[in-house]
Each structure stands twice: as structure tokens, then as C-alpha cells.
Amino acid sequence: MARREVGEINAGSMADIAFLLLIFFLVTTTMDVDSGIARKLPEKTDQESDVIVKEKNVLDIVVNRNNQLLVENEYVKVTDIKRLAMNFIDNGGGLGTPIDDKPGEPCDYCEGARDPNSSDHPTKAVISLQSDRGTKYGMYVSIQNEIEAAYNQLRNDLSLKRYGRSYDSLLQDYNDNPTESLKEKIDNLKDKYPQIITEPEPIK
Amino acid sequence: MSKFRKGKKGMPAISTASLPDIVFMLLFFFMVSTTMRETDLLIKKPALPVASEVKKLEHKSLVSTIYVGKSKDTRIAGDKIQVNDKIIEVKEVPNFIYSERALRKEDEVKFMTTSIKADKEASVGTILDIKEQLRDINALKISFSTSKGNDLSKNY
Numbered sequence: 216m217a218r219r220e221v222g223e224i225n226a227g228s229m230a231d232i233a234f235l236l237l238i239f240f241l242v243t244t245t246m247d248v249d250s251g252i253a254r255k256l257p258e259k260t261d262q263e264s265d266v267i268v269k270e271k272n273v274l275d276i277v278v279n280r281n282n283q284l285l286v287e288n289e290y291v292k293v294t295d296i297k298r299l300a301m302n303f304i305d306n307g308g309g310l311g312t313p314i315d316d317k318p319g320e321p322c323d324y325c326e327g328a329r330d331p332n333s334s335d336h337p338t339k340a341v342i343s344l345q346s347d348r349g350t351k352y353g354m355y356v357s358i359q360n361e362i363e364a365a366y367n368q369l370r371n372d373l374s375l376k377r378y379g380r381s382y383d384s385l386l387q388d389y390n391d392n393p394t395e396s397l398k399e400k401i402d403n404l405k406d407k408y409p410q411i412i413t414e415p416e417p418i419k
Numbered sequence: 420m421s422k423f424r425k426g427k428k429g430m431p432a433i434s435t436a437s438l439p440d441i442v443f444m445l446l447f448f449f450m451v452s453t454t455m456r457e458t459d460l461l462i463k464k465p466a467l468p469v470a471s472e473v474k475k476l477e478h479k480s481l482v483s484t485i486y487v488g489k490s491k492d493t494r495i496a497g498d499k500i501q502v503n504d505k506i507i508e509v510k511e512v513p514n515f516i517y518s519e520r521a522l523r524k525e526d527e528v529k530f531m532t533t534s535i536k537a538d539k540e541a542s543v544g545t546i547l548d549i550k551e552q553l554r555d556i557n558a559l560k561i562s563f564s565t566s567k568g569n570d571l572s573k574n575y
Binding site: 226227229230233234236237241244249251252253254256257282293294347348351354356359360363364367417 | 436442443470472479543547554555557559562574575
């Protein structure tokens with residue numbers, strides 16, 4: 216048996232292989248960014264204060280333990296909530312909340328139907344979400360998401376009209392580079408469409 | 420001009436033989452760091468619901484996470500709550516938040532957020548109980564942890 220001389224293996228391509236692997240892992244690494252729907256819980260007060268809210272200013276959403284939905288006593292699907300909520304919030308059928316003794320003014324930026332039987336003003340429109348203890352969490356999050364989507368859409372629309380750019384892009388810019396003028400715009404939009412969501416005691 | 424040409428003639432090529440080693444080192448670092456986890460789950464890994472309107476949680480150091488999901492033992496029904504490395508009852512949630520607060524500076528406490536990582540099959544009752552406990556101790560900023568997506572129909 217003749218022993219043949221084996222030439223040295225060229226290791227030049229080793230770097231390429233390693234780079235390829237490196238880039239693959241770089242791309243697939245997720246640093247586990249936690250994201251979710253942000254909510255602020257209402258503060259607990261000592262005395263129970265009864266705030267009187269007109270029936271027409273409340274959008275009643277009820278979900279039962281079979282994950283079925285009632286909005287204003289009508290059976291609907293989750294995907295309908297965004298539209299219904301937007302119509303309700305943006306209705307603008309009456310006067311807004313009085314600020315500092317000044318009487319409330321009608322909503323001049325609403326584009327809703329101005330139905331006198333629906334909400335008066337975005338600052339008065341309350342969304343009430345009543346769930347059952349047995350409702351699935353996934354359903355609950357979906358509803359919260361749709362409500363959030365409705366508010367975001369309305370803020371986006373107004374932002375496009377007022378400032379020529381979307382609310383999302385304002386928020387993003389503010390994150391990268393917080394300036395006073397951006398903050399003012401964002402706060403203004405938030406004031407125009409404040410999120411008023413109430414969650415009554417769950418159905419037992 | 421002439422300087423460069425001269426250099427080219429005389430200098431030997433830089434050996435790239437150690438390049439693979441450097442790259443491999445980086446590679447191993449990333450391979451190892453991808454598997455790092457903060458807590459070991461004692462419950463079944465929660466399948467997070469999907470949502471489209473998500474916000475990223477800023478300041479990770481100010482986030483305390485509560486996990487809600489089914490027990491690993493299939494014979495045990497109901498939702499279990501896990502914080503850090505142990506399973507707790509709903510009424511122990513305030514204690515957890517207090518201990519989290521004790522780790523932070525005083526002026527940071529009001530920016531603390533509680534992230535609820537719950538399984539989409541969990542019942543709302545458990546979540547509402549946790550929310551009630553958080554309200555009691557004035558931990559008002561919460562976030563329902565979700566994965567980002569547009570198809571919500573898998574949630575229910």
C-alpha cells in the first residue's frame with residue numbers, strides 16, 4: 216500500500232463558514248422584548264363617589280363565559296368592536312365636558328353621525344367592559360386590543376388632519392427624541408380622545 | 420504615491436489564519452447568550468394572546484413580571500400564579516410587589532410596571548383578582564403581555 220502524501224487543507228473558507236453561522240445566530244437571537252397592551256388601573260378612593268353618567272354616553276360591552284359578546288344588547292363579533300367603538304366615541308352629538316367653569320362646547324373635530332342618542336363628546340364617552348370570571352383571557356385581551364385600536368385610529372385620523380402625520384409616527388419620534396413640541400401634540404391628541412374605560416365587577 | 424507602492428512590494432500578507440478563531444469566539448458567545456433565561460417556569464409556558472396594538476415595555480429594570488398559567492401537572496386544574504421562582508396565591512401578590520419595590524430606588528417606584536404574562540386559556544377571574552390586589556397597593560401601571568400579530572382569531 217502506497218502512502219500518499221495528503222496536501223494541507225485550505226482553511227481559507229473556514230472564516231466564511233463561521234461568519235455564516237454567526238450571522239444566522241445574530242439574526243435569530245431575540246432578546247426577549249416584552250411588549251403588551253398598557254393599561255392604567257383606576258386609583259382606589261376611600262369614599263365611593265357616584266358619578267352620574269348618562270346612559271347614552273356609555274358603550275356597554277358584556278362578554279360571558281362562553282366568550283360571546285353583547286354590545287349595547289346586540290350580539291356581535293370581536294371584529295365589530297373597533298367599528299362600533301369608533302362610531303360611538305366619534306359621534307359628537309352634544310356638548311363636551313365643561314372645563315374650569317366654561318360651558319362645554321360641541322365637538323368640532325368629530326366626524327361621527329352626530330346622533331343625539333349616542334355619545335355627546337369624546338371626552339364624555341365611556342366604554343364599559345363587563346366580563347365574566349370564566350371568560351377566557353385571550354378573549355379579554357382581544358377586546359382590550361380592539362378598544363385600543365379604536366382610540367388609536369381616531370387619534371391617527373385627527374393627527375393626520377391637524378399635523379399631517381400619524382399619531383404612531385409622533386409617538387415613535389417622541390421616543391427617539393423627546394421634544395416639547397412633540398409632547399404638546401401628543402398630549403393634545405390624548406386630550407381630544409381620552410381613553411375612558413371602566414370595568415364593573417365581573418359577573419359571578 | 421511612491422510610498423505606497425514601496426510598501427506593497429515589501430510587506431508580507433497579513434495572516435488571516437486567526438480570523439476563524441475570532442469569529443468562532445463571537446459565534447459561541449451568541450449561541451450561549453441566546454439560551455439565557457431569567458426565571459425557570461414552574462407552570463406550563465403561557466401561550467400569550469396575540470394583539471396588534473402593542474407597546475414595547477421600556478426600562479426593563481422597572482418591570483416586575485407575574486406569570487399566570489396552568490400547572491405542569493395535568494391533574495391539577497385551575498390557574499397558577501408564578502412570580503420569581505415560586506408559585507403563589509393571589510393574596511400574596513402585594514408581598515411580591517413590595518419586595519420588588521424594596522429593590523428599586525424610591526423615586527423610581529412610581530414608574531414601575533407590572534407585566535402580566537398570562538396564558539390565553541386562563542380565566543379572566545384570576546386576572547381581575549390580580550388587578551384588584553395591585554390596585555389595593557397602588558401599583559397602577561400594568562401591561563398585558565402579548566405577542567404582536569394581526570390575526571386575533573386564535574385568541575378565543
